[in-house]
Amino acid sequence: MSTGTGGEYWKDKGLPSVFKHELLKRYLPQFGGMTGSHSHDKRVVYLDGYAGEGRYENGEPASAEIALRVASHFRARHGITVECFFTEAQQKSFDRLHEVVEHYRASGVLAHAHRGEVDGVLDSVIQRAVGEPLFLFLDPCGLVLPQDRLSDVLAQQRPLKKPATELLMNFSMMAVWRLGGHVRSPKGNERALQRFDDVCGGPWWREYFADAATVSARTGAAEDAIEAVAAEYARRLARRTGMFVQSVPVSHAPHKRAVYQLVFATRSPYGLWVFGDTVARARDEWWTTFDLREEDERDGQLSFFSARPDPQEVENEAVLEIAANLEKLLLRTRRPIKLVDHTLEVFGSFYGQVTEPVARKAVRLLHDQGKTPSNGVGVRRIREITVHPMGLAA
Numbered sequence: 001m002s003t004g005t006g007g008e009y010w011k012d013k014g015l016p017s018v019f020k021h022e023l024l025k026r027y028l029p030q031f032g033g034m035t036g037s038h039s040h041d042k043r044v045v046y047l048d049g050y051a052g053e054g055r056y057e058n059g060e061p062a063s064a065e066i067a068l069r070v071a072s073h074f075r076a077r078h079g080i081t082v083e084c085f086f087t088e089a090q091q092k093s094f095d096r097l098h099e100v101v102e103h104y105r106a107s108g109v110l111a112h113a114h115r116g117e118v119d120g121v122l123d124s125v126i127q128r129a130v131g132e133p134l135f136l137f138l139d140p141c142g143l144v145l146p147q148d149r150l151s152d153v154l155a156q157q158r159p160l161k162k163p164a165t166e167l168l169m170n171f172s173m174m175a176v177w178r179l180g181g182h183v184r185s186p187k188g189n190e191r192a193l194q195r196f197d198d199v200c201g202g203p204w205w206r207e208y209f210a211d212a213a214t215v216s217a218r219t220g221a222a223e224d225a226i227e228a229v230a231a232e233y234a235r236r237l238a239r240r241t242g243m244f245v246q247s248v249p250v251s252h253a254p255h256k257r258a259v260y261q262l263v264f265a266t267r268s269p270y271g272l273w274v275f276g277d278t279v280a281r282a283r284d285e286w287w288t289t290f291d292l293r294e295e296d297e298r299d300g301q302l303s304f305f306s307a308r309p310d311p312q313e314v315e316n317e318a319v320l321e322i323a324a325n326l327e328k329l330l331l332r333t334r335r336p337i338k339l340v341d342h343t344l345e346v347f348g349s350f351y352g353q354v355t356e357p358v359a360r361k362a363v364r365l366l367h368d369q370g371k372t373p374s375n376g377v378g379v380r381r382i383r384e385i386t387v388h389p390m391g392l393a394a
């Protein structure tokens with residue numbers, strides 16, 4: 001199983017990384033803002049465990065520099081220290097990473113670059129984060145840390161809501177695809193299979209590929225198996241850690257199989273709300289970049305039609321569904337509903353698909369339909385809107 005990046009990777013950004021970096025760029029400041037101001041010494045700890053080079057050859061920031069910029073901004077504007085740890089196993093990538101990190105250290109950002117395996121520094125980072133919020137970003141090219149190790153960190157060492165702990169992690173669908181092929185093959189690589197058993201916290205995933213005849217006869221069946229393994233992985237992580245866990249598929253193009261899922265874990269209802277909003281915004285950037293690149297490729301050829309679903313239509317559908325979800329919630333609970341306390345039920349199938357202003361529009365629609373006295377007007381943060389059942393004061 002490959003653990004390094006190929007020759008082209010650092011030239012410029014692939015489309016999956018456009019999404020991943022947009023998500024990071026938008027979510028990290030929110031995490032810093034939500035948790036840093038409550039931290040007793042205004043410090044937040046961040047680990048990028050598979051940091052890579054930090055910056056693309058064309059000068060664009062990669063994950064490490066994105067975090068360093070956030071740290072620099074928080075230091076200058078909010079007096080909050082985001083202490084950054086980066087680990088990178090490959091010497092060449094580490095050398096470039098080190099250069100990027102040194103540049104920010106020189107301007108006062110508290111950052112450390114380590115050459116080596118993430119597992120070797122994880123415990124000392126957790127020590128540094130005792131009593132402080134901690135964000136873990138684990139983005140390998142291949143297999144991520146064993147689930148036993150992750151759940152030891154999240155459930156045993158960082159079991160509390162405060163200080164906050166959050167995880168954003170790359171779960172490789174390509175790896176599941178490749179390893180799925182080994183399960184019933186007589187030439188299957190048992191060591192690779194066992195490594196993936198560790199990643200998944202047991203050999204349970206092999207069952208999904210056990211019927212090799214069905215799986216190889218239909219590509220769709222293999223895709224179903226991969227999706228099912230990813231979904232079960234997330235369910236198990238949620239069960240073992242007691243955290244909210246949400247996965248987002250990331251691909252190279254519309255209607256293409258996801259190359260990986262970004263798995264997000266938090267104990268905070270606010271984190272869950274903000275993450276969904278951020279995913280929708282990052283998705284928007286992914287589409288814009290995809291369309292621009294397609295347009296460039298077709299330069300001088302037939303006119304270009306975007307494959308993107310019409311955002312206005314998506315929003316209209318979402319407003320209807322969210323209003324219906326709210327109505328159901330009110331009928332069931334017969335109590336006032338604060339949006340952020342019911343994020344997944346409120347957004348339903350549109351979680352991560354639409355941004356938070358759509359929720360305000362849905363509240364407004366419900367109000368106009370005479371189903372709630374609350375209209376959401378005047379509440380500064382949308383997630384704080386409380387929707388009352390009829391008959392109770394708004």
Ligand SMILES: C[S@@+](CC[C@H](N)C(=O)[O-])C[C@H]1O[C@@H](n2cnc3c(N)ncnc32)[C@H](O)[C@@H]1O
Pocket residue numbers: 003004005017020049050051052053054062063064087088089090093116117118119139140141
């Ligand atoms: C997908 S790249 C990282 C991309 C980077 N996070 C970004 O978004 O800009 C994965 C990196 O992890 C490194 N790597 C692989 N195994 C590792 C390990 N066990 N510990 C630390 N780094 C590792 C690889 O050399 C590679 O540079």
